[in-house]
Amino acid sequence: MRKTAIIAEYNPFHNGHLHQAERARIETDADAVIAVMSAQFTQRGEPAAFDKWSRARAAVQTGAIDLVIELPTRFGVHRADRFASAAVAIAERVRCQTLSFGSESGDISAVTQAAAANIEATPAYQTAFKEALDNGRSSAKASSEAFGSLYPDFDLTLPNNILAYHYAKAATSIELHTIRRLGAGYHDPSVSDVMSATGVRAHYLESGMVRAVPDATRTLFQDNPMAHWSLYWPVLQYKLRTTPKDVLEQLVGIDSSLSPRLIQAGLEPTFEQALARLLTRRYTRTSIQRALVAILIHWRQDELPERFDDVPYIRPLAFNTIGRTVLKDIKKDVPLLSKYHPNLAFEARVTEAYRLPLGNRSLVEHMQTPQFIDSK
Amino acid sequence: MRKTAIIAEYNPFHNGHLHQAERARIETDADAVIAVMSAQFTQRGEPAAFDKWSRARAAVQTGAIDLVIELPTRFGVHRADRFASAAVAIAERVRCQTLSFGSESGDISAVTQAAAANIEATPAYQTAFKEALDNGRSSAKASSEAFGSLYPDFDLTLPNNILAYHYAKAATSIELHTIRRLGAGYHDPSVSDVMSATGVRAHYLESGMVRAVPDATRTLFQDNPMAHWSLYWPVLQYKLRTTPKDVLEQLVGIDSSLSPRLIQAGLEPTFEQALARLLTRRYTRTSIQRALVAILIHWRQDELPERFDDVPYIRPLAFNTIGRTVLKDIKKDVPLLSKYHPNLAFEARVTEAYRLPLGNRSLVEHMQTPQFIDSK
Incomplete structure (x- = not known):
């Protein structure tokens, strides 16, 4: 079959x-x-x-x-x-x-060739990645920039290319x-x-x-x-305003630099206003949203898959x-x-x-x- | 003044x-x-x-x-x-x-005399209290029964009397x-x-x-x-269905015998149906409601006043x-x-x-x- x-x-x-x-x-x-x-x-x-x-x-x-x-x-x-x-x-x-x-493109070879090149395993990639992080890039952006500097033939900033590339890997x-x-x-x-x-x-x-x-x-x-995030804002406010800082920091994707910003954002009247306050070069919309998922389901770091x-x-x-x-x-x-x-x-x-x-x-x-x- | x-x-x-x-x-x-x-x-x-x-x-x-x-x-x-x-x-x-x-009654002397008798300090009270608990009474009921058996002049089952008595104490x-x-x-x-x-x-x-x-x-x-409890039922359901049993048992008024009952009650569609499932001789409406307050505010036992x-x-x-x-x-x-x-x-x-x-x-x-x- x-x-x-x-x-x-x-x-x-x-x-x-x-x-x-x-x-x-x-x-x-x-x-x-x-x-x-x-x-x-x-x-x-x-x-x-x-x-x-x-x-x-x-x-x-x-x-x-x-x-x-x-x-x-x-x-x-x-x-x-x-x-x-x-x-x-x-x-x-x-x-x-x-x-x-x-x-x-409808063409699979560009994807498989890029994956086969195994750029992430090279020391040059590690250096470029760390440099981009130090320049305040988010982890996702640092990764695509480092990749692009070493393998310009395949654009890892396009969302479909990213997924295709990782499927191939x-x-x-x-x-x-x-x-x-x-x-x-x-x-x-x-x-x-x-x-x-x-x-x-x-x-x-x-x-x-x-x-x-x-x-x-x-x-x-x-x-x-x-469903959309705005509907969850009252619950997120409740969680952000009733969860102590150290407990927040036990959750997936929340470190001691993000936690006080999240608590502050919990005072905003709407989800979009809170999100606007939270966005920086380092904390992208995606990383913030994932942190909010972790808060909503109280997803602790010790519950990450091995x-x-x-x-x-x-x-x-x-x-x-x-x-x-x-x-x-x-x-x-x-x-x-x-x-x-x-x-x-x-x-x-x-x-x-x-x-x-x-x-x-x-x-x-x-x-x-x-x-x-x-x-x- | x-x-x-x-x-x-x-x-x-x-x-x-x-x-x-x-x-x-x-x-x-x-x-x-x-x-x-x-x-x-x-x-x-x-x-x-x-x-x-x-x-x-x-x-x-x-x-x-x-x-x-x-x-x-x-x-x-x-x-x-x-x-x-x-x-x-x-x-x-x-x-x-x-x-x-x-x-x-409008008469203060019955209250002050009852308080001065200091019944709770006697061994006879301790025995009667423990016996009532063993018979499945709630803590409040066991306490008023034990008191009444030793000091019948003052009815400690009436809510106003209870408060007046404790004010006097x-x-x-x-x-x-x-x-x-x-x-x-x-x-x-x-x-x-x-x-x-x-x-x-x-x-x-x-x-x-x-x-x-x-x-x-x-x-x-x-x-x-x-405000009344029914309005809080969605939030309580969310908490009861997303909080692991061992975390619930860290909260004020919730022991390992109450926690599974609470989790089960979290499946009921309404607050009153949940409450009806939870009531027993041991768990009174008051003790259940206080446990629900603890859940709503995530009030841990280590946050009790000394x-x-x-x-x-x-x-x-x-x-x-x-x-x-x-x-x-x-x-x-x-x-x-x-x-x-x-x-x-x-x-x-x-x-x-x-x-x-x-x-x-x-x-x-x-x-x-x-x-x-x-x-x-």
């Missing part, structure tokens, strides 16, 4: 995702297309627009995805290299032959494949309207209208409040008939969690923190099981 | 409180009437209907109270003996000559005075409508109408949402011209906090936790200062 993996957030699943999954199935000759999907918070530290169960269901309902596997929060809300390590590890664990991702047994992303100048008669996920969310917030998504995603918008290239379990969120066959196929030698298990305690905390400002509509994590969707 | 103290919650200040304060001023020949008032949470572990600054202002606006001093949460959300110790210590610290309180330099409480059969032409504070709140929740209160309190109801008969500071919340004279009078040798001070860090946490579901209307604690009200 040929299985192709896609690493995604589906925040939300839109026409571009549909195109990518359908092309990947054809081009890799896949019997099953499996998405490894971020849970309640995205890699860049934002609450996903809709909860993971709903997003997984919508993806399978389109018929383009056969199985959605959770990328646990502890592994997924991190800089690109850790995110990629964990997601690729899951894809390999369920024995996907191919990993398919979107790119501007993390891949051990899986083959890489890329689909050219839809955008200006691209025409496919089956896809008439394409926006990025950010564009879809922004358009909805501004106009109340949902564009460029399949029906399953449209239903998500109709049936649920859309390694990121080995996720201890596979948790299906939604599947169709083909996905069910995949699960039956692998369950003998892969640790598959379909019911609640103590390993999911952290993820359950995440879900409770995520649900709070959304009105607690969905079932608590303990009672959720993967959803079978008869899409094929 | 003759000063009379009243220990109160003013939750909210009603006509009965007005009568008590006015009678106390006359009967004790007081130049100043000073209230020692619970902060954001009451002795029995409930969020006060309105925040302490508003409640203090309303009390002074009536003209019956000249100065309101905060009874800090760390000292005030406790069983009656600790509450009384701390409140009496404050009254004595500001050199009140008299402590006046309400009672059914705690008093060292202050003289006791009592006012007969208004109720059935009592007629004072100046007070036509009297309800208990519980009655006032319940009537408001049921009918939306405010009864039996002076204008200053009526304004509180008009200008603010009324002793309750010595509050480290005096913090005025509101005063009029007479109250200002009192403050000037004592400030040379009493630790008076009128501006923010690190000693108030815990109380600031309490206020932030209290404010959250009320829409954050008031100033943060750090920016609050006592209010002068020109009531006389």
